[in-house]
Amino acid sequence: MFTYYLRLAWISIIRHWGLSLVMICAIGLGIGAAMTTITVNYLMSANPIPHKSEQLFYVQLDSWDVNEPFDEGVNPPDQLTYTDSTNLMKAKKAFRQNVQAQAYGVIEPEDADLLPISVTARANSADFFAMFDVPFIYGLAWSEQSDLGKEQVMVLSKKINEQIFGGENSVGKTIKFDNNIFKIIGVIDYWQPKPRFYDISTGAFSESEDVFVPFSLIAEEKIRRSGNTNCWKPSGDGMAAFLAGECIWTQFWVELKSEQDRQDYMTFLNAYVEEQKQYGRFERPLNNRLSNVMEWLERQEVVADDARMMMAMSLMFLTVCLLNTIGLLLAKFLGKAPEIGLRQALGASKATLFSQYIIESACIGLAGGILGLGLSFLGLIGIENLYGEYMQGLATLDITMMTFAVVLALVCTVIAGLYPTWRACNISPAQQLKSQ
Amino acid sequence: MLETGLIIRALMRNKIGALLIALQIALTMTIIVNAIFMIQDRESQMLRSSGVDELNTFYLTNTIFGQDYNIQSALQTDLNTLRKMPGVVDAIQINAIPLSGGGWSSGVQTEAGEDKDSIGTAVYMVDDHAINALGLELIAGENFSATDIQWRKSGQSTWADKVIVTKALALSLFPDDWQSALGKTVFISQNQTIQIIGIVKQLQAPWNGWDGVERSMLVPFQMESKGSRLFIRTQPGQRDQLMPQIEKLLAESDKGRIIRRMRTMEETRERSYQRHNATNKILTTVVITLTIITGFGIVGLAIFSINRRTKQIGTRRALGATRWQIMRYFMMENLLISGVGIVIGCIGAVSLNMWLVKTFNLAPINIELILFGVISLLIVGQLAVLYPAKKASMISPAMATRTV
Numbered sequence: 001m002f003t004y005y006l007r008l009a010w011i012s013i014i015r016h017w018g019l020s021l022v023m024i025c026a027i028g029l030g031i032g033a034a035m036t037t038i039t040v041n042y043l044m045s046a047n048p049i050p051h052k053s054e055q056l057f058y059v060q061l062d063s064w065d066v067n068e069p070f071d072e073g074v075n076p077p078d079q080l081t082y083t084d085s086t087n088l089m090k091a092k093k094a095f096r097q098n099v100q101a102q103a104y105g106v107i108e109p110e111d112a113d114l115l116p117i118s119v120t121a122r123a124n125s126a127d128f129f130a131m132f133d134v135p136f137i138y139g140l141a142w143s144e145q146s147d148l149g150k151e152q153v154m155v156l157s158k159k160i161n162e163q164i165f166g167g168e169n170s171v172g173k174t175i176k177f178d179n180n181i182f183k184i185i186g187v188i189d190y191w192q193p194k195p196r197f198y199d200i201s202t203g204a205f206s207e208s209e210d211v212f213v214p215f216s217l218i219a220e221e222k223i224r225r226s227g228n229t230n231c232w233k234p235s236g237d238g239m240a241a242f243l244a245g246e247c248i249w250t251q252f253w254v255e256l257k258s259e260q261d262r263q264d265y266m267t268f269l270n271a272y273v274e275e276q277k278q279y280g281r282f283e284r285p286l287n288n289r290l291s292n293v294m295e296w297l298e299r300q301e302v303v304a305d306d307a308r309m310m311m312a313m314s315l316m317f318l319t320v321c322l323l324n325t326i327g328l329l330l331a332k333f334l335g336k337a338p339e340i341g342l343r344q345a346l347g348a349s350k351a352t353l354f355s356q357y358i359i360e361s362a363c364i365g366l367a368g369g370i371l372g373l374g375l376s377f378l379g380l381i382g383i384e385n386l387y388g389e390y391m392q393g394l395a396t397l398d399i400t401m402m403t404f405a406v407v408l409a410l411v412c413t414v415i416a417g418l419y420p421t422w423r424a425c426n427i428s429p430a431q432q433l434k435s436q
Numbered sequence: 437m438l439e440t441g442l443i444i445r446a447l448m449r450n451k452i453g454a455l456l457i458a459l460q461i462a463l464t465m466t467i468i469v470n471a472i473f474m475i476q477d478r479e480s481q482m483l484r485s486s487g488v489d490e491l492n493t494f495y496l497t498n499t500i501f502g503q504d505y506n507i508q509s510a511l512q513t514d515l516n517t518l519r520k521m522p523g524v525v526d527a528i529q530i531n532a533i534p535l536s537g538g539g540w541s542s543g544v545q546t547e548a549g550e551d552k553d554s555i556g557t558a559v560y561m562v563d564d565h566a567i568n569a570l571g572l573e574l575i576a577g578e579n580f581s582a583t584d585i586q587w588r589k590s591g592q593s594t595w596a597d598k599v600i601v602t603k604a605l606a607l608s609l610f611p612d613d614w615q616s617a618l619g620k621t622v623f624i625s626q627n628q629t630i631q632i633i634g635i636v637k638q639l640q641a642p643w644n645g646w647d648g649v650e651r652s653m654l655v656p657f658q659m660e661s662k663g664s665r666l667f668i669r670t671q672p673g674q675r676d677q678l679m680p681q682i683e684k685l686l687a688e689s690d691k692g693r694i695i696r697r698m699r700t701m702e703e704t705r706e707r708s709y710q711r712h713n714a715t716n717k718i719l720t721t722v723v724i725t726l727t728i729i730t731g732f733g734i735v736g737l738a739i740f741s742i743n744r745r746t747k748q749i750g751t752r753r754a755l756g757a758t759r760w761q762i763m764r765y766f767m768m769e770n771l772l773i774s775g776v777g778i779v780i781g782c783i784g785a786v787s788l789n790m791w792l793v794k795t796f797n798l799a800p801i802n803i804e805l806i807l808f809g810v811i812s813l814l815i816v817g818q819l820a821v822l823y824p825a826k827k828a829s830m831i832s833p834a835m836a837t838r839t840v
Contacts, residue, residue, distance in 0.1 A: 022732045067551045106501035118694050179503050234625040305796050320463045324733040327456035331740035386714030
């Protein structure tokens with residue numbers, strides 16, 4: 001029976017080809033637009049580290065000006081002062097902890113033929129690699145002793161290792177970075193979390209860094225820091241005064257194994273702030289926060305307004321396309337009233353008629369879905385070209401989204417077809433036959 | 437008109453069909469009015485001038501890594517070389533580039549003290565050549581003199597004692613009269629004094645999305661820093677030819693540094709507004725496709741309803757209705773349906789706009805745009821129905837005598 005209905009649907013679609021084309025195009029365009037924007041939103045709000053996103057927490061402490069609270073008092077500052085993050089580091093109250101900031105510098109290759117390379121760097125502590133599951137090709141991460149001993153060690157990205165050492169195992173070699181000699185102790189594989197959750201402040205979709213160096217070297221002025229610095233109170237001249245000042249420029253992550261650990265850590269943070277209050281710091285009321293990865297991404301509004309707005313628009317667009325389809329299907333099915341009347345008179349049940357017309361709707365939906373899939377490929381290419389770097393890697397359709405596109409088209413059209421089909425099944429045969 | 441009542445009665449027999457088109461028109465109106473509004477909003481932001489002579493300027497980043505490097509003398513050498521080059525109007529060292537997205541800001545206040553309100557402003561650290569090199573227009577007061585320029589160490593917290601501000605910053609500090617800002621002493625870093633010695637017409641901050649984008653100030657500092665930018669203005673038409681020459685010259689004159697990220701101001705503007713541009717193109721596509729889809733939907737439905745009524749139309753023609761009357765009937769029918777859709781669409785457009793205002797801090801929509809939406813959708817509806825109506829009017833009176 002099913003194949004028979006498919007044949008009937010085919011005949012009907014071909015006979016009214018103009019109308020069918022309008023419907024297929026409308027569904028295709030609607031699905032194409034919706035899928036393009038849904039994909040971008042889906043990738044923007046993806047979980048970059050699913051297996052442990054619930055165990056990694058970003059720490060916020062409200063060290064800000066009592067007269068002019070940060071973010072009008074809604075959220076605590078988005079980074080920590082050097083004083084606080086180093087104190088939390090020393091306290092070692094979490095399973096793992098990492099203090100970090102963005103840095104940069106120039107690598108001078110030994111090979112005189114190679115030009116100096118300007119690189120981006122992440123200054124972080126030893127736990128960074130284990131916490132964020134950074135994959136290594138050669139060597140290992142540095143240890144806590146290296147952090148404390150302010151050792152000049154470096155972990156290279158795959159890209160830089162290829163550029164300087166041609167991709168071979170460079171562990172044990174040295175490299176001249178900003179006039180200081182660093183020992184290479186590890187090379188990581190390609191690693192680009194999307195969003196780049198570990199540091200939202202320098203761009204949620206920026207590239208991960210070229211090299212990694214111990215955070216403790218910043219205070220030694222062996223590394224030049226970059227990234228965002230925000231101060232509410234002027235600090236004195238020089239590095240020591242800057243480090244001791246009320247400027248926020250470091251990020252602090254902890255890894256906590258259980259809900260109990262999270263509560264304990266929160267208690268510890270509050271106690272820490274209470275203690276600091278005695279030194280005249282933290283004049284604002286207690287406002288500390290621990291956010292796990294997904295909470296943090298949400299708080300920092302990683303999904304761009306543009307993307308959300310576009311998605312809202314494209315869903316409305318899809319609705320218009322579906323209304324269009326309902327209207328056209330209704331017209332088409334009602335146009336077949338005499339035929340339906342005749343079939344009913346010859347004994348076709350309502351259920352038979354219903355399945356026949358739903359199959360016809362589904363066929364149109366399937367065709368629209370396939371067209372929509374093609375259009376969303378084009379749409380995503382277009383988005384990537386239009387937005388450039390900003391959307392790099394965010395505009396790809398995976399198999400989940402592809403299936404979703406076709407299913408969405410089918411479901412939408414079948415729903416759109418319900419009312420017209422119902423109307424068609426309720427045509428009274430007597431009246432239709434009379435008018436013939 | 438008597439016919440209107442007739443059309444309404446006929447429509448009531450197929451309420452759902454008519455309602456569907458009306459709803460479709462309503463949603464289309466909601467979307468296109470808001471989309472056009474957002475396009476216009478972005479267009480107007482993109483049309484703002486940065487205050488800089490964008491056509492004839494470019495910049496590059498100078499990263500120093502050499503040991504025992506004399507930053508002060510190297511910078512002076514660079515600037516002297518550049519300023520003497522034929523075709524170069526002027527050159528400066530600068531800490532940040534307008535529109536580039538990265539820069540420095542600080543708070544300036546008219547009363548000293550921690551608890552006093554301050555106004556955020558972008559900070560450009562430059563020397564006395566800045567007005568000429570950037571191509572700014574000094575509208576009050578005077579430029580820095582060579583003796584005003586101080587060396588600023590990396591991490592230094594004290595400020596120079598003179599500044600040049602933009603008119604917008606002057607107006608924010610002294611809302612009653614921006615000209616009164618000239619010569620006034622204001623406070624930076626809560627309690628350090630600085631004197632406003634000049635006011636420029638316009639110079640945008642590095643962040644185009646910031647609501648204080650027009651507020652910026654020039655501070656007479658040369659930076660003793662290992663990373664800085666050189667900003668160069670050329671004679672009209674000579675920029676593209678000079679850029680590679682200058683890059684090569686600087687790179688070869690000194691091996692203790694890297695010259696990179698050379699970029700024109702035009703490119704900076706393009707990159708700065710890339711997302712605006714992209715969003716606008718997408719919205720334009722949405723508006724066009726949506727209008728086409730709605731138009732075709734109307735055509736499709738009209739053709740069907742006409743096919744179903746072939747016999748009735750034939751009867752009307754046989755009873756003496758003119759072709760024009762038949763056409764008028766269908767156009768009138770469309771007008772009524774569109775009318776209902778547009779009324780709902782107006783409500784929808786305003787509601788969507790209210791949501792956008794609340795969620796994305798957009799501005800409220802203007803009435804002209806809604807009016808534009810009303811008129812254009814009426815026209816689209818009439819144009820779409822024109823062909824089916826014309827076809828209907830061609831139905832011969834003889835059809836009345838035939839069975840379907």
